[in-house]
Amino acid sequence: MNHSILPQRAPLLSTPGWSAFFAALLGVCALVPVLHLMTPADSVFHLSEYMVALVGKIMCYAIVALAMDLIWGYTGILSLGHGLYFALGGYAMGMYLMRQIGRDGNYKSDLPDFMVFLDWKTLPWHWTLSESFIATLFLIVAVPGLVAFVFGYFAFRSRIKGVYFSIITQAMTFAAMLLFFRNETGFGGNNGFTDFKRILGLPIATQGMRMTLFVMTGCTLLLFFLLSRWLVASKFGRVLQAIRDAETRVMFSGYKPLPYKLTIWVISAVMCGVAGALYVPQVGIINPSEMSTSASIEMAVWAAVGGRATLIGPILGAFIVNGAKSWLTVTAPEYWLYFLGALFIVVTLFLPDGIVGLWKRLTGRKSGSPAREAAEQSAAREKGQLPTTPDAPATGGAA
């Protein structure tokens, strides 16, 4: 047993954790391609094109859920604006894909179709870099990262947090959505970008390209998972969790929360941007609805359903919620909103630690983090704007 004051650094993954990780890697890189490409179409093991596309899409969402978990689950900052970063990455990729269409569009012009339609003669300035793939890769990371840095710097410096922060992130996404809906912004208005034909000069709608994108998405998800795991287990990650549980106490201990919060905020935004960039070529469309208020709130639900502050939970949550969505919107479209709404309510009321928490409770293992619940309550009361519940201790304030 360890008797020092500082706890030992946790291993990156436990032995079963590593086994599961390699199983997932094998599944993404070998099993799915083999089941899709090698089996005959009528076999029970055959994975249809639709299923591959669906799983690929959901893996992008899983990356977003992971990013939400880093910022919400581990740092206690609920962002209702991550749809913006997702869309920014997607639009950066979309611009490149639009340029790759070349003269094969409906109007046989060098300019993207929607610009010809609007009777524009030259590309707007912000399309300059979109011709090069390398520059696009840079933009996918840089644009969401920069927007997140600027917004986060000012918001965290003014120590905006809790609900205020959530609401202004919502306002930011809403404003951006209104902007992207406009034709003169140069992002295709409400139709966005679609009708992609090539990527890196190769046709985009072939089986091989689809598999490549799928494997890339899966590997990115797994890499981000490892990165997140490493982040939260590090000292940096422990400071984040301390900020989540009692920010004031962290400050009084001599830490400055700003750089910590800002770093994780930017990392989270960049992950969303990458997810968006992987999403666009697989789904074949990007439009401003990705920035809508509801899209961003749904992202929080993926994380909440799976279980916050567990990393694996949000990934599961993304798969469960989006799987249910794909199934329900086909079989019973009118019930989808009832289901999603009920999910929001049930998870917040009965499953504060999500499915992973439920699993742990059922299997009798230690529950996620009861400390977090108490901390959230006391933090809310400290601000003096929330009623103190009779069942909570009146001395719960951290300061």
Place this chain on the structure above:
Amino acid sequence: MRKLLAQFLLFLPLAWSAGAHALTAEAARAMATGDTDERIAALNQAPADAATAAFVQAMSDDAVKITADRVIVVKDDKGFDAATGAEVPIPEDAEDIVNNNRMRGAFEGTLASLKLMSPDRAERVAAIDALREETDESRLPIVEKALAGETDESLKTRLQAIRARIQLSSSDATQRAAAAAELGHSASPATRTLLIEQLRQEDDANAKAAMRQALAAVEGRLVWGERLAALFSGISLGSILLLVALGLAITYGLMGVINMAHGELMMIGAYATYVVQGLFQKYLPGAFDWYLVAAVPAAFLASALVGAALERGVIRFLYGRPLETLLATWGISLMLQQLVRSLFGAQNVGVENPAWMSGGMQLMENLQLPWNRVIIVGFAFAVLGGMAWLIGRTRLGLFVRGVTQNRPIASCMGVNTARIDTYAFALGSGIAGLAGCALSQIGNVGPDLGQGYIVDAFMVVVLGGVGQLAGTVYAALGLGVLNKLLEGWTGAVLAKIAVLVFIIVFIQKRPQGIFAMKGRSAEA
């Protein structure tokens, strides 16, 4: 030559007005055939009598056919000779006349000028309205004639304005200058446009000076109307924001519940209004104009009941966990939307304004205050007053304030805090319902109604300072006016974006809104 023609035209109707059917076959044919310019010339020369009016009306209704020897007006599948009015058979080879848009415009103008002489005052007013934008000089004689015969002073003034508009493009420079001087008394935006246009092509120095002077006078009169119109639309928008945010000021501001279903509670109020309207249409059609009076309490009660049920069922388990209430109430909002879709359909439903809410107050030529907007401004302030009274003066208000300030002590004093929570939440929800009732009078009522306002509502409450009623009022009116001022030079969407960015920046500077809560706390 032109003047001669004008004088000739002036006497033409007088000469022919004796005969019952002064419209000749030749005139009818000239009006119905040939190229557009010739036909318009014929129209302008036609006698000003009832037969011509009927014939022009028939042409504009596409009910005229031509054969080799006569022009036939078709009415109820029977043919009538245009000149004699006698019934005639319609030959197989009769051709329809073809009217382009310019021709149709000419018909309208002619019909209007023919009606200028009508003995019925309402018809004359309609004709003057139709001729308001007219600048064609060939109408001048008819206008002059109408002016000579007009006895009503107000109509006379309006006819003079029309005459001046026409004369402004006259070939005679002195007449143009005189017309400009006359137009200087006007205060309509159309006159300003006309003057600017004429000024651009004017080369006579005298007329130019007169037009400049007139333009300056008109603009001087318009500028105040425009300023007041912008101010009023700002206040109108602000009062809507106020209504939308007032309920939230209780549920979020006082109770700390992030109620994302606030928009859907407004939607319920709007649908309650729709239902009451339907009941009145069915059972009390005579009193339909007063359905709104019954809809106001109905909207309040419907939303308040739903709110109370939500508080009892979901929200009371989540006090003190603001982010959780945000998610749970968002879930509720999705379910309420779908519920409304299942009950009323996904399409917008129609809610009508009662008669006393349509129309408006015409304060200046370019300043009209629509009644529904005026009434909503009044309604918003009435709701504000009622709420201030309820919170500040009643026993319930005292309890609500006590519970939100210090729950344990209030509880010790014997206040049933759980019940007060329910009442307070129901009150906030009911006010959302009132907002929905008001919104149903100015916009679409559909399942998405609430979604459009939820971001605005939160912005107002956050900007005003959570827990501060006065702040909510200032923030709502301030944002409304700011939005409308920006709209003047950036357009609606960019103004909205600018306002959102402004709020984000403002919150950075003053994280607690315009009016911060007083008192000490370690957290910012």
